[in-house]
Amino acid sequence: MNNRSSSSTVLTNLHQENENLVLEPLLPSNQDIEQSTNGLLESEEQRDFQSVCFTYISRLRNLRSLMTARPSRQCCYDSLKWIPVIFILALVTWSYYAYVVQMCILIYLCIYHPLLILFLWSYYRTMFQPTVGPPKEFYISDIEGQQIKSAQTIDERRAILVRISRQANLSLLTRHFDGSIRYCFVCQCIKPDRAHHCSICEKCVLRYDHHCPWTNSCVSYGNYKFFVLFLCWAWIFCTYVAATSLEYFIQFWKIVSNIEKNGDNTVPSSGKFHLFFVFFVSIMFGISISSLFFYHLYLTGKNRTTIESFRAPIFESGPQKEGFNLGWKRNFQEIFGTKFFKAIIPIPTTRGDGVHYQVNSILLGGLQQPTTNPIRSNDNDNNIISPFIRSDADILPFE
Ligand SMILES: [Zn+2]
Ligand SMILES: [Zn+2]
Numbered sequence: 001m002n003n004r005s006s007s008s009t010v011l012t013n014l015h016q017e018n019e020n021l022v023l024e025p026l027l028p029s030n031q032d033i034e035q036s037t038n039g040l041l042e043s044e045e046q047r048d049f050q051s052v053c054f055t056y057i058s059r060l061r062n063l064r065s066l067m068t069a070r071p072s073r074q075c076c077y078d079s080l081k082w083i084p085v086i087f088i089l090a091l092v093t094w095s096y097y098a099y100v101v102q103m104c105i106l107i108y109l110c111i112y113h114p115l116l117i118l119f120l121w122s123y124y125r126t127m128f129q130p131t132v133g134p135p136k137e138f139y140i141s142d143i144e145g146q147q148i149k150s151a152q153t154i155d156e157r158r159a160i161l162v163r164i165s166r167q168a169n170l171s172l173l174t175r176h177f178d179g180s181i182r183y184c185f186v187c188q189c190i191k192p193d194r195a196h197h198c199s200i201c202e203k204c205v206l207r208y209d210h211h212c213p214w215t216n217s218c219v220s221y222g223n224y225k226f227f228v229l230f231l232c233w234a235w236i237f238c239t240y241v242a243a244t245s246l247e248y249f250i251q252f253w254k255i256v257s258n259i260e261k262n263g264d265n266t267v268p269s270s271g272k273f274h275l276f277f278v279f280f281v282s283i284m285f286g287i288s289i290s291s292l293f294f295y296h297l298y299l300t301g302k303n304r305t306t307i308e309s310f311r312a313p314i315f316e317s318g319p320q321k322e323g324f325n326l327g328w329k330r331n332f333q334e335i336f337g338t339k340f341f342k343a344i345i346p347i348p349t350t351r352g353d354g355v356h357y358q359v360n361s362i363l364l365g366g367l368q369q370p371t372t373n374p375i376r377s378n379d380n381d382n383n384i385i386s387p388f389i390r391s392d393a394d395i396l397p398f399e
Contacts, residue, residue: 098274122230206354221354238286
């Protein structure tokens, strides 16, 4: 009776623990948020923006649990997730009409169109780049999954995970907070370093950063460069539109003030209304995007994901926020490559395979590097190993 009771307690704990694992990427605790503010570049605007995102995702998750109860509602739920994307595209279409048709200044349009193309191209790549999951050797068999679920103690579960990872020759540097190998009960796989389970996409994703409702995709290893470029080009685009439509904004206000002061009956044309709102919307979005863009530039310079900024990755020696920091130059090269022209357009330049990562050898000197580390030491972009030109089978450890 006691055994059965302790077994059920362990199973309940395991279940709860798994729930926490699933939720941890998206809903950091207050304590985590407090920790993250220590020495981090976090403004009030960023926190506001993040809290809005977290609230949106949290409500989306609640809605999903309600709607996916019936399979027929799954389709409806999937459609709802595209609402923010449709909103952005509708706004861009309207601003295109206002700027190109109503304003129509040829010299301005020569710069406007390349910026628009780069912005939409980055946005498209962020949305539709397939997310990269753990390679097949990280997934375990049903029998092994049952063994883990039915483990009586945490030590027993830890021993099983160590045995499985050794048998599959997996190189893992990070650990769960209880010291065991990180495991996803939902996907039934051992999590590679920096991988996390996305509870919106319902799968484990390599170098998981966050799930972005504005792109309806997981920002992760496969599309992180595209996401940063999307923010970059969107910010430049908004700033350019705001700067070039400022003159029309001032004209609009002069007309309005003349009406108020002199009783002038001149009513601003509909075109001037459009340009007034184009300026207003571009300034508003430009300011919002800039905080997120510079925050992600900071994270890239530190080689840190959004989750890792909330909760430091745990190595065998303990938590270490700077564990993957190789210096800002190498950190940027890991994502953007070494060629400037290739770095600023949304083409694949991210190095590595998303599974193996170099660590800061000064901070984690005693830690063994993976024997099959694919990150090349030279600076030649031709040697970049990209998931975009390889099949899943090819994303196995390299030579
Ligand atoms: Zn998972
Ligand atoms: Zn996701």
